[in-house]
Structures are given as C-alpha cells and as structure tokens.
Amino acid sequence: MSTFARSIATRTATWRLCGAIALALAGLLPVQAGAATPRTDLLSGPGWQASANGIDGWIPAYAPFPNPVTMPNPALNPQGVHADLMWYWPGPGTPGPSSGPTTAYFRHQLDLPSGPVPQIVALVAADDELTLKVNGITIGSYVLGDHKMSNNQPEVVAMDLTPALHAGANQIDIQAVDTGVYHWLFFDTYNLAASPQTVLVARTPDTVSLVGDKDDFHGGDAADDAPKSAHVLAMLENLVAAPPVELDQPAVNQSVGLTHFLDLPANAIVTSATVRLRVKMTGDLVQNDVILYNQSATVAGEEARTVIALHDLLGFSPQRGAVYELVWNLAKTPLRNFSSPVPFIGQPDRVADLLTMLQTDQRLDVLTVDDTMVDYSELRLTYTVAGAPVGDLNNDGVIDRDDLNILLLSLNTLASGPDDPRDLDRDGRITVLDVRKLVGSCTRALCAK
Structure with a gap:
C-alpha cells in the first residue's frame, strides 16, 4: 500500500x-x-x-x-x-x-x-x-x-x-x-x-514559464539544457569563475545560467512576477552566492555589479549542502553592489521593482554564482491590459482575492508611473489605501472568488 x-x-x-x-x-x-x-x-x-x-x-x-x-x-x-x-x-x-x-x-x-x-x-x-x-x-x-x-x-x-x-x-x-x-x-x-x-497553457504568450524539470536534481535530462539569452552567454563568458554548468549539475566555483523568454501582448501591463528557484549549495564557500539578472553587468576579468544575494532572499546566510526553494518577488527585488561586505550582512543596499524591466525586455535572465546547483526555475507572472476595469490586475474580468493578492506583493513600493494599474488612488505609491480601494471594488463581498 x-x-x-x-x-x-x-x-x-x-x-x-x-x-x-x-x-x-x-x-x-x-x-x-x-x-x-x-x-x-x-x-x-x-x-x-x-x-x-x-x-x-x-x-x-x-x-x-x-x-x-x-x-x-x-x-x-x-x-x-x-x-x-x-x-x-x-x-x-x-x-x-x-x-x-x-x-x-x-x-x-x-x-x-x-x-x-x-x-x-x-x-x-x-x-x-x-x-x-x-x-x-x-x-x-x-x-x-x-x-x-x-x-x-x-x-x-x-x-x-x-x-x-x-x-x-x-x-x-x-x-x-x-x-x-x-x-x-x-x-x-x-x-x-x-x-x-x-x-493548456501555451508557451507564448505565457504566464507560467518553467525552465528545467522538477526532478530533485536528477542530471542528464533534455530539460537540463536551459535556454540562454545573449546577455546570459556574455555574462558566463566574462565571469571569473570556472566554466559554467547546466541545470542539475553540482556547481563548485561555477555558474548556472538560464533565461525565461516571454511574448506578452503589446498592450500588456505586468502586475506581478515571482520566481521559484530550487537550489542546492554544493560548494565550500556559499555565504557569498548571488543571482545575476537582466541589469547585472560584467566585464572581462571582473565580477558582476548589482546582484541579488541569496542571503537576502532567504533571510539568513545559506549553508553548505543545504537545499532551498528560493522565492524572488520581482516587485520587491533586494539588490546589493558587489562591493558590499562578504559574507553579506544586514539589509540590502536597495529594493527595486523589476516588473517594468520584465515587460520591456520580454525575458528574465537568471544566473547563479558560484556554488549553487539549480534544479529548476519557475516564473509566474500576471498582467492586465490598458482599458481593463480598475482593480482587475490579472485581466480575468472579475475583481477578487487574486487581484488583492497581486496588490499585496507590491505593498509599500513606488508606482511604475502615472498609469500603473496597481496605484488605484494615483498617489504614486502602492499602499494600504490602494488595498482598501480594491476591496471596495470587488465583484463579490469580501473579495470572494
């Protein structure tokens, strides 16, 4: 049994x-x-x-x-x-x-x-x-x-x-x-x-993008050969670390790079995006491991600038041999300059909203450095369109708990601009006032689905 x-x-x-x-x-x-x-x-x-x-x-x-x-x-x-x-x-x-x-x-x-x-x-x-x-x-x-x-x-x-x-x-x-x-x-x-x-969820346009397979770090599968943008390939070439590896391969002073490619409608406005990244710490010194993304730059012979420390996604320093499911909310991305103290301590240097970047680039680059083995990366995003009802943040025709949860992912951040659909009261910030306004607009009582 x-x-x-x-x-x-x-x-x-x-x-x-x-x-x-x-x-x-x-x-x-x-x-x-x-x-x-x-x-x-x-x-x-x-x-x-x-x-x-x-x-x-x-x-x-x-x-x-x-x-x-x-x-x-x-x-x-x-x-x-x-x-x-x-x-x-x-x-x-x-x-x-x-x-x-x-x-x-x-x-x-x-x-x-x-x-x-x-x-x-x-x-x-x-x-x-x-x-x-x-x-x-x-x-x-x-x-x-x-x-x-x-x-x-x-x-x-x-x-x-x-x-x-x-x-x-x-x-x-x-x-x-x-x-x-x-x-x-x-x-x-x-x-x-x-x-x-x-x-079925079509790959393009897509609101769920899975790179790799959820097989608990089993190597050698077709899905382990991850798609990579020109930017990822350039970063991999310029990083000081040892030659890169693919998904489901142990990384010791090595990088793993992948790209989530998107094909959103021309009138799409991204309202939320979350990456779940399952990783295993396979090197000796893992406390300084980071993630590079679209706006992380590298030049030959130097390390990258503008990074996402695993420390900031976890809330503590990663430990050798441990397995983690990292959750990266692109609306609140913790960023550090690579010159920050290593191993990382305290708070990140700043927190950025990368939703506009994602919408403009139509891709998300994910590159782990340098002792981080990657099982898979899953990107989930929601978008609405211009002209959608106020508060309908996922363009499904109703205003409900899903829209409320989308708004909460961006709470206490700056709006992306005057037309940000998350900024319901148009004060330039995503605050509890926007939450109250959305709840008052819900299709059903208590924003029930």
Missing part, C-alpha cells in the same frame, strides 16, 4: 495502492480554474499501447477505472483526477503483487496543431523505476529510492515534456521496471490531447 504526496501547487494527498501498477493520465498546467474541460479518455482502448519488450506485440493497455483495488485521490490534482488507471501489465483481472513482467513498455501517440507548442508537464512516480521519453528524447528518469519523503512514502515529481514536443505527430514512451514485490507507475497528465486553446 502506497501514499503519494504531490508537492506541486497543492496539498499533500494520498492514493492507496494494493499491489498493482497504475498509470493515471492527466496533469497539464490549466489556463484557469475552469479549464480542465473538455476531458478525454486517453488510457483505455487504443489510446495507450503496451508491450512486454517495447519492440513488438503491442496491444491496447488494460485500464479499468474505477475499481475497488486502486483509486486515485482527487486531491492529487485541484482539477480532479478523471483519467483511467493502467495496470502494470495489460492483461485483464484483478491486479496483484506478482502480476506482470519485471519490465513493461507503454506508448502513446499525440498530435499537436500547428502554432505555439503548449507547455505540457507530467507528474510522475513509480515503484520501482521509470524512464520517460518524448520523440526518442529522454525527458527524465525516476527511481523510487531517490524520491522518498520523511515518512518513507514516494514523492511525485514533475517532468516537462515541452522541450521535445513539436507540431504534428509526437510519441510518448515509458519504460517501467520492477525490482521488488510491488509495482506501479503514476503518470498524471490530464487533457493530453485536448485543445491547447481551451486547456
């Missing part, structure tokens, strides 16, 4: 298993709360094929759901888990701990329309191992022993299928390996074949 804990954008949830493999197919990033429809049944019938050797003998995967033996907890996904379950082996009958071969193969064909490729993120776990490929490119691997929580239960991780996808025909392949008594596979990607316009 196993319990899954999903650590991505939802509470810990459980799923009871009794000796079989299950593959619940569902889990893309939804555009909005009601975007989980239309659903499509992908696992039963010809949608998924199974084979004992991955070469021939492909037959429709057997996927009864629901049933009294295995049942996914709907809390695994806030949109609900509606897909079928696939047994480890496609034969009929009640699954048991000894059913099926020690290795099984699954595949699924997926056609995507022309145009921007949607960002497709799968939540995966397995007992005991799996390897996920898209169009022959390895996206990631999962080993149960490497993903145990403190209660000894499996942890679900995210893998981004997008780097290997393209318009037209695509094929998803999974190799599942059982090295013990029990065996199962969890793969959560609902609405895989639904319309990207109604269900």
Whole structure:
C-alpha cells in the first residue's frame, strides 16, 4: 500500500495502492480554474499501447477505472483526477503483487496543431523505476529510492515534456521496471490531447514559464539544457569563475545560467512576477552566492555589479549542502553592489521593482554564482491590459482575492508611473489605501472568488 504526496501547487494527498501498477493520465498546467474541460479518455482502448519488450506485440493497455483495488485521490490534482488507471501489465483481472513482467513498455501517440507548442508537464512516480521519453528524447528518469519523503512514502515529481514536443505527430514512451514485490507507475497528465486553446497553457504568450524539470536534481535530462539569452552567454563568458554548468549539475566555483523568454501582448501591463528557484549549495564557500539578472553587468576579468544575494532572499546566510526553494518577488527585488561586505550582512543596499524591466525586455535572465546547483526555475507572472476595469490586475474580468493578492506583493513600493494599474488612488505609491480601494471594488463581498 502506497501514499503519494504531490508537492506541486497543492496539498499533500494520498492514493492507496494494493499491489498493482497504475498509470493515471492527466496533469497539464490549466489556463484557469475552469479549464480542465473538455476531458478525454486517453488510457483505455487504443489510446495507450503496451508491450512486454517495447519492440513488438503491442496491444491496447488494460485500464479499468474505477475499481475497488486502486483509486486515485482527487486531491492529487485541484482539477480532479478523471483519467483511467493502467495496470502494470495489460492483461485483464484483478491486479496483484506478482502480476506482470519485471519490465513493461507503454506508448502513446499525440498530435499537436500547428502554432505555439503548449507547455505540457507530467507528474510522475513509480515503484520501482521509470524512464520517460518524448520523440526518442529522454525527458527524465525516476527511481523510487531517490524520491522518498520523511515518512518513507514516494514523492511525485514533475517532468516537462515541452522541450521535445513539436507540431504534428509526437510519441510518448515509458519504460517501467520492477525490482521488488510491488509495482506501479503514476503518470498524471490530464487533457493530453485536448485543445491547447481551451486547456493548456501555451508557451507564448505565457504566464507560467518553467525552465528545467522538477526532478530533485536528477542530471542528464533534455530539460537540463536551459535556454540562454545573449546577455546570459556574455555574462558566463566574462565571469571569473570556472566554466559554467547546466541545470542539475553540482556547481563548485561555477555558474548556472538560464533565461525565461516571454511574448506578452503589446498592450500588456505586468502586475506581478515571482520566481521559484530550487537550489542546492554544493560548494565550500556559499555565504557569498548571488543571482545575476537582466541589469547585472560584467566585464572581462571582473565580477558582476548589482546582484541579488541569496542571503537576502532567504533571510539568513545559506549553508553548505543545504537545499532551498528560493522565492524572488520581482516587485520587491533586494539588490546589493558587489562591493558590499562578504559574507553579506544586514539589509540590502536597495529594493527595486523589476516588473517594468520584465515587460520591456520580454525575458528574465537568471544566473547563479558560484556554488549553487539549480534544479529548476519557475516564473509566474500576471498582467492586465490598458482599458481593463480598475482593480482587475490579472485581466480575468472579475475583481477578487487574486487581484488583492497581486496588490499585496507590491505593498509599500513606488508606482511604475502615472498609469500603473496597481496605484488605484494615483498617489504614486502602492499602499494600504490602494488595498482598501480594491476591496471596495470587488465583484463579490469580501473579495470572494
């Protein structure tokens, strides 16, 4: 019997298993709360094929759901888990701990329309191992022993299928390996074949940008080769440190660089942006590690100026060997001159609002220096447009708690200009007075959603 804990954008949830493999197919990033429809049944019938050797003998995967033996907890996904379950082996009958071969193969064909490729993120776990490929490119691997929580239960991780996808025909392949008594596979990607316009978050324009894969520092995957702007490449070339490394590689006096590229509408006004960066401190001297960004400049033979100290994002000095999820609010970015005392102490030299920079540059550069290993970087932003109702800060047509939370991220900062939509009272600052004005304009009482 196993319990899954999903650590991505939802509470810990459980799923009871009794000796079989299950593959619940569902889990893309939804555009909005009601975007989980239309659903499509992908696992039963010809949608998924199974084979004992991955070469021939492909037959429709057997996927009864629901049933009294295995049942996914709907809390695994806030949109609900509606897909079928696939047994480890496609034969009929009640699954048991000894059913099926020690290795099984699954595949699924997926056609995507022309145009921007949607960002497709799968939540995966397995007992005991799996390897996920898209169009022959390895996206990631999962080993149960490497993903145990403190209660000894499996942890679900995210893998981004997008780097290997393209318009037209695509094929998803999974190799599942059982090295013990029990065996199962969890793969959560609902609405895989639904319309990207109604269900999926397109990469451009995009309000969620994930660089890397959430696989707990597992190296060698396609997603670990991060996109980089010309500015990032120039900084990497000029930094004094040793040659840079990619995502999921230990950094010892080395840098890791990446870029979140955006394609916002011409009339978009960015109202909030937050980066979540999962890092591991892998060098000896980590107290002086920093992040460089779009406005960090480097020249040959010198260190960068204008940096974001990890000390300021954490509220304390980072420690060697520790793993952190850094949260960087671009509306309140703590900045230091590199000439500041090292290791860093006290308060940053200044706090800056980088939302206008993000909107103008249409990208965010993230470069860690110099003992910081990076698992992934996730940028989430909201924007409104000129002419939107006053207080509608995410352009969803209503004024509710989401808009209030956006405003709170910028509290006690200067407005970006006379037309800043966050400055509701037009006094040049984002203050509690703007909060009160927004609450008074909410569509529902108490800004309920």
